[in-house]
Amino acid sequence: MASASTPTPGADANALIARRYPEDIATQGNLDLIDEICVEDVLDHSPLGDLKGREEQKEQMRMLRGAFSDFSATVEDVVTEGDMVAMRVTLRGTHDGEFMGRDGTGKTFEVSNMVFTRIEDGLIAERWVIPDMMGMLTQLGIVDAPQM
Structure with missing residues (x-):
């Protein structure tokens, strides 16, 4: 089993490709990059629904960037x-x-997000995106925090 300190061949390249999605596509808005780093029938699984293909990926990113004009995704850790x-x-x-x-609502949010990205022949083939939706919706005032 490989660890972060002893990467397997290609592990660094895979990490660099996976990071481009949050850093260059989500944060910088470079939606055309999806065509370069994702397979044609890329799959994306998230609480917002499953997406198939590059165009669905682009449409969802347009929606997110339209809803949150200063949207950013900062990579904290990679394994x-x-x-x-x-x-x-x-x-x-x-x-x-x-x-x-x-x-x-004019309100801001900051939440954790876990992303698992499967790389196939140097391209993103599938992603599992697991954001803290409850935290996000609570911070935006869309839902009330549950009472303990």
Whole structure:
């Protein structure tokens, strides 16, 4: 089993490819990069629903960047194992557009996000995105925090 300190061949390259999604696509808004770093029928699994293909990926990123004009995704940690890259990412943004049927609240959020990315022949083939949706919706005032 490989560790972060002794990467397997290609592990560094896989990590660099996986990082480009949060850093260059989500944060910088370079949606055309999806065509370069993802397989044509890329799969994405998240609480917002499953997506298949590059165009669905682009559309969801347009929606997120429209809902949160200052949206950012900061990679905090990366661990690779074979063709899988696991990342701990911090998501931030200001809710100034429609999101999940709600108009912008003007409130900000900062939540943790876990992303698992499968790399196939040097391209992103599949992603599992697991953000703290409850934390996000609570910070935006869309839902009330549960009482303990």
